[in-house]
Amino acid sequence: MKTIITIFLVAIATVAFSSKYEETMKTNIDKLYALNSSVELQALANQFERIGMAEQDKWLPSYYAAYCFVRSTFLDEMDADAKHKQLDKAQSLIDELQKKYSEESEICALQALVYQLRITDMSKGAKYSMKASSAIAEAEKLNAENPRVYYLRGSNTFHTPKFFGGGAEKAKPDLEKAAKMFEYVKQTDPLMPTWGNIHNGQLLEQCANLD
Incomplete structure (x- = not known):
């Protein structure tokens, strides 16, 4: 009986944790498309990277962190050097993603x-x-x-x-x-x-x- 209860509690905790992850990700993704400065997107990229550190079996947090840097090049008045620096940050994350998730289109x-x-x-x-x-x-x-x-x-x-x-x-x-x-x-x-x-x-x- 104790084993059944333990399994049940673990299952509930897992569902709750998964739900929290999805909720946090959805909130941040919505924010990503609403922000309009590279500084704000840098901060959001940091948030996605923290989620990725906690959810190391998931590729989307690092993906969106990289996309924050990519999207930042569409905003502000960046010269070529500044754009390449932002893209370098994105590339670093993409390189790590491709090592682990080479089958993701x-x-x-x-x-x-x-x-x-x-x-x-x-x-x-x-x-x-x-x-x-x-x-x-x-x-x-x-x-x-x-x-x-x-x-x-x-x-x-x-x-x-x-x-x-x-x-x-x-x-x-x-x-x-x-x-x-x-x-x-x-x-x-x-x-x-x-x-x-x-x-x-x-x-x-x-x-x-x-x-």
């Missing part, structure tokens, strides 16, 4: 985004565009239903010069596919990534304006 997609954001001048275009393409291909291999695969591929193609096989016309099919997937692919886990939809739509608008 979303981590590969985030890696591709980091590579794309490294292209802060023409001299970096060829190197990081190729690296992004490789990471996108890996993300697709791991999960062809990930809409960020097609958004990122479309974005990569859109920003590649026409004489290198890029441009809006070539990018449009992938961007259209991503738009449909963002709309129709069901998100069963509220903690999973959702980024990309807004920028994908903006790129499609630019494609339409060039028709």
